[in-house]
Amino acid sequence: MKTFLIADVGSTTTKVLFIKDSKIVAREEAKTTVEKPIEDVAIGVRLATDLIKHKIKDEVNDCDFLFSSSAGGGLQIIAVGITNNYTAKSAFNLSLNAGAIVIDTLALDDGRTPLQRLQCLDQAKPDLILFAGGFENGAINSLVEMAELIKMSKINAKFEVGRLPIIYAGNSKALPFVERALGDQFALEVVPNISPAEGVENFAPAKEAIINLFISHVMSAAPGYGNLSKRALLSPLPTPIAVEKTLSLFSKYKKKKIFAFDMGGATTDCFSIAGDICRRSVAANLGMTYSLPYVLNHCGLKKIMSCLDKTYGKTEVLNFLGNRFIRPTSISETERELKMEEAIAQNIINAAFILHRNLIKMDYDVIIASGGFIAHHPSKKRIKQIIQKALPVASGTAIAIDNLFVLPHLGVLSLVDEPLAVKLFEENVTIL
Amino acid sequence: MSLYYNLQIRKTRVSPFPGEIVVKEGESVKPDTTILRTTCRLGGICVINVAEHLKVRPEEITEYLLKKEGENIKWQELIAEKKLVMESKEIRSPVDGILERIETQLGMVIIREKLERPEIPVIIDIKGEYPKTTKILKPLIHKKEGDRVQYGETIVGKPVMPMIPFYTNKIVSPCNGTIVKIDYNEGKIWIQKDLPIVELKALYWGEVKRLITGYGIDIEFGGYVLECAYGIGGISWGKLVENDSGDVKGNIIYADYLAARDIEEIIKNRPAGIITGTIDYEEVDILLKNDITLVVIEGFGQMRISEDCQTMIQASLGRNVILNGTTRLRAGVVRPEIIFPSAREYHKLHEREKKFRVTWGKYYGSVGEVKDLLFQGETGSGIKTWLSIFICDDGEKITVPYNNVEEIQ
Numbered sequence: 001m002k003t004f005l006i007a008d009v010g011s012t013t014t015k016v017l018f019i020k021d022s023k024i025v026a027r028e029e030a031k032t033t034v035e036k037p038i039e040d041v042a043i044g045v046r047l048a049t050d051l052i053k054h055k056i057k058d059e060v061n062d063c064d065f066l067f068s069s070s071a072g073g074g075l076q077i078i079a080v081g082i083t084n085n086y087t088a089k090s091a092f093n094l095s096l097n098a099g100a101i102v103i104d105t106l107a108l109d110d111g112r113t114p115l116q117r118l119q120c121l122d123q124a125k126p127d128l129i130l131f132a133g134g135f136e137n138g139a140i141n142s143l144v145e146m147a148e149l150i151k152m153s154k155i156n157a158k159f160e161v162g163r164l165p166i167i168y169a170g171n172s173k174a175l176p177f178v179e180r181a182l183g184d185q186f187a188l189e190v191v192p193n194i195s196p197a198e199g200v201e202n203f204a205p206a207k208e209a210i211i212n213l214f215i216s217h218v219m220s221a222a223p224g225y226g227n228l229s230k231r232a233l234l235s236p237l238p239t240p241i242a243v244e245k246t247l248s249l250f251s252k253y254k255k256k257k258i259f260a261f262d263m264g265g266a267t268t269d270c271f272s273i274a275g276d277i278c279r280r281s282v283a284a285n286l287g288m289t290y291s292l293p294y295v296l297n298h299c300g301l302k303k304i305m306s307c308l309d310k311t312y313g314k315t316e317v318l319n320f321l322g323n324r325f326i327r328p329t330s331i332s333e334t335e336r337e338l339k340m341e342e343a344i345a346q347n348i349i350n351a352a353f354i355l356h357r358n359l360i361k362m363d364y365d366v367i368i369a370s371g372g373f374i375a376h377h378p379s380k381k382r383i384k385q386i387i388q389k390a391l392p393v394a395s396g397t398a399i400a401i402d403n404l405f406v407l408p409h410l411g412v413l414s415l416v417d418e419p420l421a422v423k424l425f426e427e428n429v430t431i432l
Numbered sequence: 433m434s435l436y437y438n439l440q441i442r443k444t445r446v447s448p449f450p451g452e453i454v455v456k457e458g459e460s461v462k463p464d465t466t467i468l469r470t471t472c473r474l475g476g477i478c479v480i481n482v483a484e485h486l487k488v489r490p491e492e493i494t495e496y497l498l499k500k501e502g503e504n505i506k507w508q509e510l511i512a513e514k515k516l517v518m519e520s521k522e523i524r525s526p527v528d529g530i531l532e533r534i535e536t537q538l539g540m541v542i543i544r545e546k547l548e549r550p551e552i553p554v555i556i557d558i559k560g561e562y563p564k565t566t567k568i569l570k571p572l573i574h575k576k577e578g579d580r581v582q583y584g585e586t587i588v589g590k591p592v593m594p595m596i597p598f599y600t601n602k603i604v605s606p607c608n609g610t611i612v613k614i615d616y617n618e619g620k621i622w623i624q625k626d627l628p629i630v631e632l633k634a635l636y637w638g639e640v641k642r643l644i645t646g647y648g649i650d651i652e653f654g655g656y657v658l659e660c661a662y663g664i665g666g667i668s669w670g671k672l673v674e675n676d677s678g679d680v681k682g683n684i685i686y687a688d689y690l691a692a693r694d695i696e697e698i699i700k701n702r703p704a705g706i707i708t709g710t711i712d713y714e715e716v717d718i719l720l721k722n723d724i725t726l727v728v729i730e731g732f733g734q735m736r737i738s739e740d741c742q743t744m745i746q747a748s749l750g751r752n753v754i755l756n757g758t759t760r761l762r763a764g765v766v767r768p769e770i771i772f773p774s775a776r777e778y779h780k781l782h783e784r785e786k787k788f789r790v791t792w793g794k795y796y797g798s799v800g801e802v803k804d805l806l807f808q809g810e811t812g813s814g815i816k817t818w819l820s821i822f823i824c825d826d827g828e829k830i831t832v833p834y835n836n837v838e839e840i841q
Contacts, residue, residue, distance in 0.1 A: 119448065319732040331835045
């Protein structure tokens with residue numbers, strides 16, 4: 001029997017799973033160490049592995065190592081187009097569709113001066129730029145102007161390693177000019193125009209390029225990934241893709257229509273899976289820690305307060321929210337704090353589902369809840385209540401939870417041992 | 433929160449536009465010292481599809497082009513022409529610039545606008561004000577082509593009395609600039625607006641260590657840096673004073689806890705920036721709206737403030753400090769910071785042993801040591817996690833989640 005050590009390097013925590021004799025022996029987590037001062041993701045993996053050793057009082061040698069990652073804030077994109085309402089919007093939608101977080105959208109009519117756009121680019125540290133604009137045989141000037149603006153900026157990749165990747169998915173007639181402007185300074189990848197004509201969208205090639213670039217450039221650029229990848233049996237997967245693999249596998253084996261959400265610190269990914277249909281949406285700014293100011297903005301304090309009893313005051317809730325935002329790995333020490341987290345979670349799940357419903361509407365056999373908050377919550381009964389309040393659960397729809405928060409790990413495992421991944425999924429994901 | 437001692441700090445100040453650096457290497461600068469001057473315009477690109485306009489094949493465009501690569505081109509200058517029997521097709525430049533490239537494969541030309549290119553002139557139509565006066569306009573226009581005009585200056589007007597500069601029906605200049613054209617028949621005046629000058633300031637006290645040709649400088653200085661929990665706004669500087677000192681305007685004020693009732697008064701007095709130990713989260717919004725740099729040392733709500741920070745703050749009252757409110761919590765963490773330039777008297781802080789601090793819950797701010805004892809247990813919330821035994825400096829022994837403790841840097 002093989003033993004596996006599988007890590008998921010998230011934006012807040014690194015979760016490591018130890019599998020031996022076809023069983024999950026231990027699962028531990030540590031703070032993700034992609035940022036300063038440590039800047040080496042391998043350290044977080046090692047710390048979590050040390051906790052496993054501490055727990056099982058044994059070594060974890062001779063394992064096959066695999067990992068997935070959304071660390072460093074996941075895949076962060078700047079979407080660039082010509083007009084805010086058309087190409088920039090398409091680039092924005094496509095980026096979300098590819099599992100990315102859009103940190104800024106630039107367009108010639110975005111209401112900013114060129115200087116302000118330059119300043120935005122200078123300060124941003126994206127993983128890549130998605131550059132679209134112009135129908136085929138349409139505008140060229142504006143695209144070249146935008147390319148020149150990007151060239152002029154001092155924009156750097158997130159971890160300032162290597163050349164910043166740019167996916168060009170605009171009017172092919174402007175390509176020679178764009179190549180001349182950006183080719184030397186950036187890792188330019190060209191894909192077919194995402195909006196070749198009015199009302200026509202061609203997202204698939206650009207989406208594939210984004211995912212490939214994420215694996216080849218972005219993940220490998222994060223500090224420490226080089227060493228981690230060398231130890232790994234296979235290339236790492238982006239976390240949302242790994243989760244999608246697990247869910248697709250389960251749906252295929254059990255012939256179930258699934259709605260699943262993975263509520264992380266920064267984002268909430270939602271999945272609708274039924275046979276070959278698989279739709280994923282990323283609520284890029286709805287998460288339990290880093291995104292809390294956006295959650296507050298999106299859902300409103302009133303809605304969050306309405307999930308709490310009258311003893312909670314506005315100041316207390318806001319201060320809790322602010323402190324959790326600046327100290328994302330801290331753990332609630334009281335029942336009172338936990339209830340505030342529950343109120344926030346309920347609103348996030350609801351808001352993420354509403355966004356997802358714009359993408360696809362279907363009936364579900366089972367709802368699967370995943371994420372750090374879900375896995376750590378001491379009462380499964382209360383989790384079920386939160387889900388029932390947050391989502392329209394039809395009678396006959398089962399609610400299940402990912403007890404150990406291992407959906408990403410199982411997705412990676414399925415690449416080397418599919419039956420084992422299914423077995424562990426069934427053991428770990430329990431119907432409430 | 434981290435405190436870095438007695439560092440040689442190097443900061444880079446660069447402009448996105450090239451300009452003239454007005455300081456020298458080795459020169460001392462202050463935050464408000466201008467280090468570079470530039471004009472705030474972008475040299476854009478203009479691509480003209482000559483083949484399409486003239487209805488010729490791409491490789492033929494050179495036959496019709498009147499300009500070569502590298503030649504200067506003026507706004508509205510003829511750049512290509514195709515003469516036909518009945519008519520001719522022509523292309524004029526929409527900008528001032530240089531013909532950068534002729535693309536015979538694509539049938540296009542690229543004109544690069546000059547960085548110092550002026551904006552398209554402002555046109556003043558005086559006929560609206562003087563409908564029947566085309567012939568008598570000349571004496572009413574007090575400027576000639578090439579004259580400078582200031583914003584609000586009268587350029588057209590009927591004198592109330594001869595030789596006395598008071599006018600009726602006057603038209604004033606909408607900008608600072610130069611009159612480039614007057615058309616007496618059409619009743620129009622073209623004013624070329626002056627380019628706005630942007631000055632880049634040093635923002636720090638220090639010495640110019642390196643010139644980045646055309647773009648900026650590196651500034652170096654010694655000091656202490658306190659990295660804090662949260663901030664808003666950019667860089668500001670000033671004398672550090674306490675918030676109840678009565679000397680708020682233009683200075684950096686400090687409060688252990690900034691209460692809602694004080695904030696309105698503080699905003700009215702326009703401080704350069706605010707340092708606070710803690711603040712309620714709901715008050716951040718009002719400071720954000722008033723564009724005031726804020727640095728919060730600990731967090732939100734009432735919390736215990738680190739003794740190290742208080743020592744630094746107290747010792748720096750009356751001295752200059754620099755605040756940077758920029759905060760990014762992920763994807764390249766940037767913490768807000770307070771810089772105490774040239775502070776060299778906090779040696780006591782160097783002598784500290786490696787210590788830890790509780791960063792959450794009722795023991796927040798307790799400083800001490802983590803005993804090497806890690807075990808799985810439940811917090812008061814019921815969450816199962818790794819716990820550790822923490823020995824506070826006052827000897828108290830507490831149990832805290834391992835995640836809620838951080839090393840003091």
